[in-house]
Amino acid sequence: MRRTGGLLAASIVPMSLVEIACRGRGKGSHEKFTFAFISDPHLTHIKGANFVRNFDSGLNKAIETVNLMFPRPDFVVFGGDLAQLGKREELEHGMELLSKLKVPVKFVIGEHDYYLDMGNYWQDKISKLNYSFDHKGVHFVVLNSILTYDTWIKRWKTPEERMNEMARLDNPNGSPFMVGDDQIAWLKKDLENVMSGTPLVVLSHSPLYKIYKPWNFWTDDAEKIQSVLSRFDNVTVFHGHVHQVLYNQIKNISFYALMSTAWPWPYPESYTQSPNYIPKMTVFMNRQDPFHERDGTGWAFVNMDNAREEMHYKLWENKDRIVKYDDSAGHPVDSTYQKPESRILPQTHY
Amino acid sequence: MDYPHIFRDRSKYKIIFGIFASVSFLIFGTVSLVFGDDWEKSNEDKWNAAFMETVAQGEKLFHGPQLGGNTVQCAMCHPNATNTHPETYPKFQKQIGKVSTLREMINWCIQNPLQGKPLAYDDPKMIALEAYIMYERRNSVLVPGKH
Numbered sequence: 493m494r495r496t497g498g499l500l501a502a503s504i505v506p507m508s509l510v511e512i513a514c515r516g517r518g519k520g521s522h523e524k525f526t527f528a529f530i531s532d533p534h535l536t537h538i539k540g541a542n543f544v545r546n547f548d549s550g551l552n553k554a555i556e557t558v559n560l561m562f563p564r565p566d567f568v569v570f571g572g573d574l575a576q577l578g579k580r581e582e583l584e585h586g587m588e589l590l591s592k593l594k595v596p597v598k599f600v601i602g603e604h605d606y607y608l609d610m611g612n613y614w615q616d617k618i619s620k621l622n623y624s625f626d627h628k629g630v631h632f633v634v635l636n637s638i639l640t641y642d643t644w645i646k647r648w649k650t651p652e653e654r655m656n657e658m659a660r661l662d663n664p665n666g667s668p669f670m671v672g673d674d675q676i677a678w679l680k681k682d683l684e685n686v687m688s689g690t691p692l693v694v695l696s697h698s699p700l701y702k703i704y705k706p707w708n709f710w711t712d713d714a715e716k717i718q719s720v721l722s723r724f725d726n727v728t729v730f731h732g733h734v735h736q737v738l739y740n741q742i743k744n745i746s747f748y749a750l751m752s753t754a755w756p757w758p759y760p761e762s763y764t765q766s767p768n769y770i771p772k773m774t775v776f777m778n779r780q781d782p783f784h785e786r787d788g789t790g791w792a793f794v795n796m797d798n799a800r801e802e803m804h805y806k807l808w809e810n811k812d813r814i815v816k817y818d819d820s821a822g823h824p825v826d827s828t829y830q831k832p833e834s835r836i837l838p839q840t841h842y
Numbered sequence: 843m844d845y846p847h848i849f850r851d852r853s854k855y856k857i858i859f860g861i862f863a864s865v866s867f868l869i870f871g872t873v874s875l876v877f878g879d880d881w882e883k884s885n886e887d888k889w890n891a892a893f894m895e896t897v898a899q900g901e902k903l904f905h906g907p908q909l910g911g912n913t914v915q916c917a918m919c920h921p922n923a924t925n926t927h928p929e930t931y932p933k934f935q936k937q938i939g940k941v942s943t944l945r946e947m948i949n950w951c952i953q954n955p956l957q958g959k960p961l962a963y964d965d966p967k968m969i970a971l972e973a974y975i976m977y978e979r980r981n982s983v984l985v986p987g988k989h
Contacts, residue, residue: 536913544912546955576913660905662921707921755918758925764981765922779925838989 523628528561528595529792530554531571531732532752534604535589537581546785547576550753551589553808554791559594565793566627567595571732571750572602572638572697578655583613598625602697602732603638603669607658608651611636622675624682630691630796633682635675637696637711637731640667661707661757668705668712669698676713679720691796692721694729699749701742704760704768709734721745728801728817730794737805739815740771741823748803748815748824751777756788775826778810778838811836893973900974903967910956916971919955923978930988941987944972 533551536544558568570590575582583605590597599619601611611621621636644667648654657665671679686692694700700717703709711717721727727745735757738749756779760768779788787809795802802816803824818825829835904923907913920926928944935942937950948971949960961968 534918538912542912544914660917662917757919757921762924763922763978765978 524795524797525628526561526563526565526793526795527627528558528565528568529571529730529750529794530558530568530753531750531791532573532602532735532754533586534573534576534752534754535582535586536576537579537585543582543585544576547754548589550786550789551586553786554753555589555592557791557806558793559592561793564595568593568597569695569730570597570599571695571730572600573604573732573752574602575605577652577659578605578608578613580613583618587618598632598634598695600634600695600697600732601636601638603658604655606636606638608655610645622678628796630693631683631686632693632695633679635671635679635694635696635700635717637671637698637700638669639672639675640669664706666706666708668708668710670712671696671700671717672713676716676720679717683720683724686724688723689725691726691800692724692728693801694721694727696729696731698733699731699738699747700729700745701740701747702769703734703738704770706763706766707757707760709760718742718745726800736788737777737807737813737815738771738774739803739824740773746801746817746824747771748801750792751788751790751805751807753789753791773823773825773830775813775829775835775839777805777807777813893977896970896973897977899966900970900972900977903971904974909952909961909967910958912957914956916951916956923975926975926979927982927989928972928975928979929982929984930986933987933989944975948972 530551533547533554535547535551538544558565574586574590599614601614601619601621605611605614615621620634622634624631624633626632645654648657657663658667660666683692694717696711698711699709699714700711701714702711722744724744729745729747730750731747732750732752734749735752735755736749736759737751738747740747756777758779759770759776761770777788788807789809790805790807792806793804795804800817800819802814805813805815807813813829814827815824816827817823829839903909904916904920907915909916917923926944931944931947932941934940935947935950937954938946942950945963945968948968952958953960961971
């Protein structure tokens with residue numbers, strides 16, 4: 493049976509999946525495909541061979557479910573924060589768990605992976621920090637969006653102190669993320685020969701727009717990057733870091749956030765002491781029971797169809813969500829819950 | 843009515859009442875200076891400082907690994923103590939299976955995600971955690987029992 497299915501897929505799939513995009517803003521042509529998303533497992537080393545069990549099991553569950561997808565996704569994007577404190581034990585442990593994936597992985601670095609050794613281990617053993625690739629007619633760009641100011645980096649006496657300060661989300665000593673001018677120059681050069689009709693997908697760890705500075709849901713030079721992307725008809729940014737369902741549209745760019753496999757962050761508006769810029773169109777994810785194992789956590793996959801993305805949020809303890817770009821609305825729309833009257837309890841966050 | 847002699851004489855009554863009133867004023871007036879409303883700005887500052895010191899202790903516990911056994915910290919799920927909702931307790935708490943107080947929920951978190959030992963309800967650490975949570979949730983609307 494399996495062999496027949498494979499043969500069928502091999503003989504039919506490529507022909508039927510090659511389509512010319514004739515709707516949506518995309519003018520380029522590309523094949524249908526899916527890719528999966530796993531983000532923010534925050535694997536935490538305790539002592540010796542012990543790791544926080546709950547975080548391990550979140551990543552393992554995501555790996556197992558991705559491996560069970562049929563058809564299998566073309567690749568997995570890993571959205572960053574493999575480690576909690578950037579320790580070699582954590583990164584090695586994470587790579588061992590991820591090695592069970594039966595598809596290739598495209599890596600994005602998170603701040604928890606970076607600020608202990610400034611990304612040395614990551615670059616040596618795991619992946620480049622920024623790079624691009626083409627896949628079935630879509631141009632993908634990976635950015636390292638968790639850089640910050642030298643003055644902040646030099647403020648701390650030891651690498652451990654620097655890492656600990658960066659690891660605390662609600663840190664009044666925090667420093668905003670940025671992509672930096674060098675990388676923006678690299679991005680411009682990388683996009684030079686890409687036609688403006690080509691669907692463009694940008695992968696980053698922090699959101700490439702500004703949501704909430706006190707928790708660093710923020711990239712300081714976001715506008716600069718957005719302006720580099722402004723000539724493209726169809727741009728989608730996927731990012732990790734915020735551990736929640738979040739989507740937005742700024743001019744020509746659609747943004748989608750990933751949940752974590754480890755634990756959910758609350759939405760910034762639940763902290764009433766300072767204002768936030770949570771996108772109005774976002775329908776919040778359910779969150780009944782924080783740290784009830786796997787509640788508010790999950791993974792995602794993206795169905796690339798006719799030059800537009802369809803984001804499938806797979807929330808393990810809650811109802812799955814599909815958010816996709818709506819041509820008539822001109823922004824991403826939740827296929828089931830976008831209208832307030834169609835929401836279910838406790839779809840409104842409490 | 844046959845009143846005693848003393849009350850039939852109205853002038854004597856006035857004198858006695860006057861003496862009684864003066865003595866009471868002296869006694870209770872003096873006492874109130876010692877035990878009554880002794881509000882002063884300096885006192886309020888002291889009380890606020892004591893509260894904020896407890897909040898600061900709570901903030902440290904909330905952002906440190908010492909409550910648990912696996913380095914996990916409260917603030918990892920609850921930055922700025924969000925999603926603690928102290929203003930909704932007591933309420934039915936699914937994990938505990940009954941209407942519970944905030945202290946019971948704090949202990950649930952310490953025992954489960956943090957894999958630590960529960961605190962006594964009057965442990966200064968428990969009070970500090972409560973103070974930090976309440977402070978971060980100041981000005982929230984009180985809705986006991988909700989969700």
